[in-house]
Structure formats: structure tokens, C-alpha cells
Amino acid sequence: xxxxxxxxxxxxxxxxxxxxxxxxxxxxxxxxxxxxxxxxxxxxxxxxxxxxxxxxxxxxxxxxxxxxxxxxxxxxxxxxxxxxxxxxxxxxxxxxxxxxxxxxxxxxxxxxxxxxxxxxxxxxxxxxxxxxxxxxxxxxxxxxxxxxxxxxxxxxxxxxxxxxxxxxxxxxxxxxxxxxxxxxxxxxxxxxxxxxxxxxxxxxxxxxxxxxxxxxxxxxxxxxxxxxxxxxxxxxxxxxxxxxxxxxxxxxxxxxxxxxxxxxxxxxxxxxxxxxxxxxxxxxxxxxxxxxxxxxxxxxxxxxxxxxxxxxxxxxxxx
Numbered sequence: 501x502x503x504x505x506x507x508x509x510x511x512x513x514x515x516x517x518x519x520x521x522x523x524x525x526x527x528x529x530x531x532x533x534x535x536x537x538x539x540x541x542x543x544x545x546x547x548x549x550x551x552x553x554x555x556x557x558x559x560x561x562x563x564x565x566x567x568x569x570x571x572x573x574x575x576x577x578x579x580x581x582x583x584x585x586x587x588x589x590x591x592x593x594x595x596x597x598x599x600x601x602x603x604x605x606x607x608x609x610x611x612x613x614x615x616x617x618x619x620x621x622x623x624x625x626x627x628x629x630x631x632x633x634x635x636x637x638x639x640x641x642x643x644x645x646x647x648x649x650x651x652x653x654x655x656x657x658x659x660x661x662x663x664x665x666x667x668x669x670x671x672x673x674x675x676x677x678x679x680x681x682x683x684x685x686x687x688x689x690x691x692x693x694x695x696x697x698x699x700x701x702x703x704x705x706x707x708x709x710x711x712x713x714x715x716x717x718x719x720x721x722x723x724x725x726x727x728x729x730x731x732x733x734x735x736x737x738x739x740x741x742x743x744x745x746x747x748x749x750x751x752x753x754x755x756x757x758x759x760x761x762x763x764x765x766x767x768x769x770x771x772x773x774x775x776x777x778x779x780x781x782x783x784x785x786x787x788x789x790x791x792x793x794x795x796x797x798x799x800x801x802x803x804x805x806x807x808x809x810x811x812x813x814x815x816x817x818x819x
Contacts, residue, residue: 501555501590503598506545510554514547517554522582523617525737526716527573528559535708541572546598548578548591556580556591558609565605574743577611577815578624588623592631599819606818608636613810615643615777616741628815636816640794642807643741643779646771652764655806660760667761675722675765681706684719684731684748691748695786699746706733720765722758730758732766742770743779763805780807 506514511530518524526532533543541561548556557579560569570576578591599607609628614620653661667673685703692699701709710717720732730749737743744766749758763780770778780802785793799809 501548501550501594503594504547504549506543506547506557510547513554514545514557517557518579520581521557521579522619522621523612524557524579525575525612525616525741526713526735527570527575527612527737528557528579529713531712532709533559533572535705535712536572543571546595548594556583558595560609562604565603566608567599567604567606568608570610575610575612575616575737575812577609580624582619582621583623585623585627588627589631591624592627592633596631596817596819604819606816607633608814608816609633610637610812610814612737612741613641613643613779613812615645615779615810616738618740625813625815628817633815633817635813637814638792639782639784639812639814640799641779641782641810641812642799642802643777643810644767644805644807645777646767646775648771652767652771656760656764657804660804663757663760664764667757668764670756672725673722673756673758673761675720675762677718677720677769679710679719680721680728681710681719681733683728684721684733684746687728687731687748687750688733688746690750694751697786718769720762720769722762722765724753724756727753729753729756730762732759732762734766736775737779740775741777741779742766742775744781747780760804767805779810780805782812 515529515531518528544560544562546558547554558569559576560567561571653664681703688699716736718734720734721728722730732744733746735743735745747759767778783795783798783802784791785795
């Protein structure tokens with residue numbers, strides 16, 4: 501096995517490997533990473549190759565001696581098949597040998613949480629920890645395990661159940677899956693402005709991603725009459741997990757509880773289409789000095805939909 505730098509002639513093989521891997525997501529695809537404005541990021545992706553065949557992948561960037569993954573994406577780290585323990589150990593030792601030989605001083609890797617894996621397998625996590633990595637950060641994500649044999653609404657808290665049922669009976673409220681990002685984006689901007697932040701994506705970014713990955717992005721919009729009052733921008737990250745990237749509402753219509761209704765619609769769609777989990781994203785207090793500080797109110801809100809905590813861990817090592 502050798503570790504080599506990615507080049508464009510490997511693009512099709514890279515993306516094909518991600519799609520058939522055990523833990524890859526849309527965020528690992530070259531097709532996804534291409535949405536960035538040319539020159540915004542200089543990538544240094546790596547490939548584990550044996551006899552001209554890809555064994556594993558590592559997207560990322562080398563900056564000032566630190567190789568960081570992901571860059572320009574939500575999740576990164578090493579993408580593999582459903583590997584055996586000895587193979588995981590070999591991958592990590594190969595990576596560390598490569599780093600020492602090429603002047604890399606540290607690695608910082610953030611994989612997707614375990615629920616994104618087709619077969620949950622912590623061989624790679626243990627191999628990294630055994631060979632000198634340690635945890636740098638833990639972020640709280642909340643995910644809902646889907647179950648086609650359970651009634652969705654009955655899983656919600658009592659108040660949420662009442663609100664969803666009331667919404668379903670209101671003939672003036674409707675939910676559409678459409679591509680009206682032009683209607684959604686002003687709602688997104690208004691929501692983020694309340695917290696003095698800007699969205700990760702511009703409107704042009706979302707439109708570009710939809711063009712590049714039409715099957716992975718879906719927009720759930722909720723209307724009161726003809727007025728858009730809320731939306732959920734969904735990233736169907738792989739065949740296992742649907743990720744709520746943005747859940748946003750117009751606060752002047754909060755009495756209609758549009759987020760609760762749209763969460764029901766997202767869970768219904770994801771269940772019917774064979775996904776295992778809906779990830780509602782991280783729940784950290786972004787105003788706290790410690791980036792790991794939990795946002796109790798956000799976590800409790802997500803628990804009303806029967807969400808459970810999953811951790812997004814960052815592994816780190818200095819060579």
C-alpha cells in the first residue's frame with residue numbers, strides 16, 4: 501500500500517469509491533468539493549492505493565504543517581470500506597509514516613458520526629487512538645433513528661404531537677418539496693441575523709450544489725396560503741442519513757409551529773425512502789468561550805422529536 505496525492509484523473513474513481521464505501525458521505529465527493537469558488541481552497545487530498553486500486557481516501561488540506569480534514573465540508577477523515585481491524589491499523593500506520601516522511605507536523609480529522617456508516621465499525625477509531633491520536637473536540641449532534649413500524653407523531657412530545665396534528669388539519673397550511681431557494685434564502689438570512697451570524701452557504705452556493713448533486717439536496721417549504729413561512733434545506737448525505745442542514749422559520753408566523761410540522765414531513769419522507777436516521781445537526785452554544793459548550797435549550801427542543809445525542813469527534817495527533 502502507498503499513500504499518494506490526489507489528482508484530477510482520479511476523480512471518477514474517487515467518487516465511485518465514496519459511493520460504495522462504508523462511511524463516505526456527499527461531503528467527501530469531489531463533485532461536492534467542486535462547488536467552492538475556484539481558488540477559495542487549495543486541497544491536498546490523499547489516496548491509499550494498492551496495485552492502482554483505491555483502498556481508502558482522505559480529503560483535506562495541508563496548512564503550516566497541519567493536515568486538516570474536512571476543509572470546506574461538514575465531515576472528513578478517512579473513507580474506507582467495511583474494513584477489518586488489521587487493515588485499519590495498517591491504514592493509520594501508513595498515514596503516520598507518510599506524515600513523518602513529508603514534514604507533516606500534525607493531523608486533525610473529523611469523521612461523520614457512526615450513524616452515517618452502513619455497518620457501524622469502530623476499527624479505525626481504535627486504530628487511531630492506539631497509534632497516538634487523541635480526541636481534540638466533541639460536538640453534540642442530535643439524530644432521530646427512523647422506524648417504519650412506529651407512528652411518527654406518537655414519538656413526539658405531547659405538545660409537539662398536538663401542534664403537528666393541528667397543523668395537518670389546517671387547510672391553509674401546505675408543505676411542498678420544491679426548488680424555491682429564492683423563497684427560502686431570505687428566511688435563512690433573517691434567522692441567522694437574529695444571532696449575528698451569516699449562513700455557511702450563499703444562495704448561489706445552494707443553487708450550485710443543487711445543480712451538482714440534484715438527488716442529495718431537497719428543500720421542504722411550508723406555506724400559509726401563498727406565503728412561505730418556513731423551510732428545511734435537507735442534505736441527503738448518503739444512503740443512511742438525511743441531514744437537516746438549515747431549519748428556518750419566519751418568526752412572525754411562529755404561532756403556527758411550522759418547524760414542528762416540517763420536521764414531521766422530513767421524518768415521514770426519510771422513513772418512506774429507506775433512510776435510517778435524520779441528523780438535526782449540532783447543538784453547541786456558539787457564544788460560549790468553550791466551543792464544546794452544549795446549548796441546553798436546543799438539545800431539549802430536538803428531544804421533543806425523539807432525537808438522541810450522537811457525537812461528532814475530532815481526532816488529533818502531533819508527530
